[in-house]
Every structure is written in C-alpha cells, then in structure tokens.
Amino acid sequence: xxxxxxxxxxxxxxxxxxxxxxxxxxxxxxxxxxxxxxxxxxxxxxxxxxxxxxxxxxxxxxxxxxxxxxxxxxxxxxxxxxxxxxxxxxxxxxxxxxxxxxxxxxxxxxxxxxxxxxxxxxxxxxxxxxxxxxxxxxxxxxxxxxxxxxxxxxxxxxxxxxxxxxxxxxxxxxxxxxxxxxxxxxxxxxxxxxxxxxxxxxxxxxxxxxxxxxxxxxxxxxxxxxxxxxxxxxxxxxxxxxxxxxxxxxxxxxxxxxxxxxxxxxxxxxxxxxxxxxxxxxxxxxxxxxxxx
Numbered sequence: 329x330x331x332x333x334x335x336x337x338x339x340x341x342x343x344x345x346x347x348x349x350x351x352x353x354x355x356x357x358x359x360x361x362x363x364x365x366x367x368x369x370x371x372x373x374x375x376x377x378x379x380x381x382x383x384x385x386x387x388x389x390x391x392x393x394x395x396x397x398x399x400x401x402x403x404x405x406x407x408x409x410x411x412x413x414x415x416x417x418x419x420x421x422x423x424x425x426x427x428x429x430x431x432x433x434x435x436x437x438x439x440x441x442x443x444x445x446x447x448x449x450x451x452x453x454x455x456x457x458x459x460x461x462x463x464x465x466x467x468x469x470x471x472x473x474x475x476x477x478x479x480x481x482x483x484x485x486x487x488x489x490x491x492x493x494x495x496x497x498x499x500x501x502x503x504x505x506x507x508x509x510x511x512x513x514x515x516x517x518x519x520x521x522x523x524x525x526x527x528x529x530x531x532x533x534x535x536x537x538x539x540x541x542x543x544x545x546x547x548x549x550x551x552x553x554x555x556x557x558x559x560x561x562x563x564x565x566x567x568x569x570x571x572x573x574x575x576x577x578x579x580x581x582x583x584x585x586x587x588x589x590x591x592x593x594x595x596x597x598x599x600x601x602x603x604x605x606x607x608x609x610x611x612x613x614x615x616x617x618x619x620x621x
Contacts, residue, residue, distance in 0.1 A: 494528070500536055505539065505553065512546060519555070553569070586599055
C-alpha cells in the first residue's frame with residue numbers, strides 16, 4: 329500500500345505489533361509482578377464465599393501479562409494506524425502538489441502559445457498588403473515588412489517561454505499594433521504607461537488576445553488604445569482601455585483567458601470589464617505582486 333511504501337520499514341506492521349506487545353507483556357510478567365509483590369502492593373488474596381483464597385504469584389503474573397499484552401496491542405495498533413494515515417496523507421499531498429504544478433506548467437505553455445501564435449488571417453492579410461505596397465511604393469512596402477519582422481521577432485520566442493513580464497507584454501502589444509497601424513491608416517493610436525516598480529513583475533501572456541479581439545475586424549479598428557500598468561499595494565493593476573464599445577461580450581477566446589487566469593493565479597487575480605461607456609471598453613486586470621505571489 330501507499331502508506332507502507334512511504335514508511336520504508338523493514339518489518340511489517342503485524343511483526344511490529346507482535347514484538348511490541350510481547351516485549352511489554354514479558355516486562356510486566358518478569359519485572360512488574362515481582363516488584364509489586366516485594367513492595368507489598370500485590371493483591372493476591374480474594375474472598376470466595378465465606379473463605380479467603382490466596383492466588384499464586386505465577387497465576388497473577390500470567391493474568392497481568394495477558395492484560396498488558398492486550399492493552400499494548402490495542403494502543404500500538406491505534407498508534408500504527410495514525411502513523412500510516414499521516415504517511416498516506418503526506419504522500420497524497422505530495423502527489424496533489426506535483427499534479428497541480430504540472431497542470432500549472434501546461435496552462436502556462438498553452439497561454440504562451442495562444443498569445444504568441446501568429447493568426448493565419450493576420451499574417452495572410454499583412455503579406456498581401458505588403459505585396460500591394462511594394463507595387464505602389466517600394467519604400468513603404470519595405471517599411472511594413474520591417475514592422476512585421478519586428479513583431480515576429482518579439483512574438484515567436486514566446487512559444488519557448490512559460491512566462492513573461494509586464495514590460496515584455498507591453499512591448500509585444502506595441503510591435504503587433506505597429507503592423508496594424510500601418511495597414512489601418514494609423515489606427516489605433518497606442519499609449520503605454522508602465523510604472524517602473526511593476527515593469528519586471530511576472531505576467532503570463534494574456535494581453536495580446538484581448539487587443540487582437542478589438543482590431544480583428546478592419547472596419548471596426550478602435551481609434552485609440554491605452555495600456556496602463558501600476559502597482560497598488562500587494563497587487564499589480566493593468567488597465568486596457570479600447571476606444572470601441574461592446575467588447576465585454578464573452579467569446580471563446582475571452583473565456584479561455586478568464587479560465588486560465590483563474591487557474592494560474594487563483595482567487596488572487598481578477599479580470600473586470602467595464603461596458604458602461606458606449607464608445608469604449610475597459611478591461612482591468614488585478615494580479616498579485618511578486619512579493620505576494
């Protein structure tokens with residue numbers, strides 16, 4: 329059993345029980361009874377009807393030995409059961425912790441892949457746009473190609489990483505939107521403010537999917553996007569404000585971000601979406617600061 333493997337003992341539970349009970353009973357029969365008799369504390373005279381009967385010391389010693397054997401066996405069995413239960417619980421806790429750590433790593437890898445992935449439609453449209461730009465203006469076509477290459481250089485290494493930082497994720501959003509801006513007449517204008525005390529804070533990739541949702545439709549690219557990251561006590565607060573309404577409506581991509589956020593950080597992390605503004609959507613992400621994580 330799991331508890332037996334965790335104990336790593338050479339003797340079986342039955343053997344330990346027998347040895348302990350026998351040792352206690354032997355000590356009682358050989359030492360305790362004669363000691364009580366020598367001290368005059370041994371009760372060996374009993375009344376039987378109208379006469380007194382003296383029991384031999386050997387019989388009293390045997391009786392004490394049997395009683396002690398039974399009591400020690402029960403006590404030892406109870407103690408052994410508690411030890412086995414504790415060992416099994418420790419093994420179970422270690423297994424659960426290991427499984428949780430593996431699940432966390434899998435979630436981190438999936439989330440990194442989700443953010444770092446180059447959308448086929450985005451890559452295709454950008455490539456077609458670059459080709460058309462080259463036909464009209466080789467200089468502009470080369471500039472757009474440079475922007476795409478810069479984005480890929482930032483995005484593709486994320487496939488090999490399980491985590492990132494606030495500053496690195498802001499850089500990824502900037503490089504992505506630089507390509508979008510060139511294809512959408514300068515929209516959206518991006519404003520990034522990252523406080524120095526949270527720039528290096530760990531952040532699992534999850535900002536870019538929310539930005540991609542807002543710019544995926546070329547006809548509805550927001551005019552501006554504001555990204556603000558600051559530290560508030562024991563939490564890092566990231567506010568992503570998009571100049572486009574209706575983005576709080578859940579879809580599969582947003583649900584995946586929310587689910588993996590809960591799995592990675594637990595109740596310490598929260599994602600709120602403010603849809604009260606008709607022409608804007610504001611996502612607020614609260615994450616535990618490094619000292620509180």
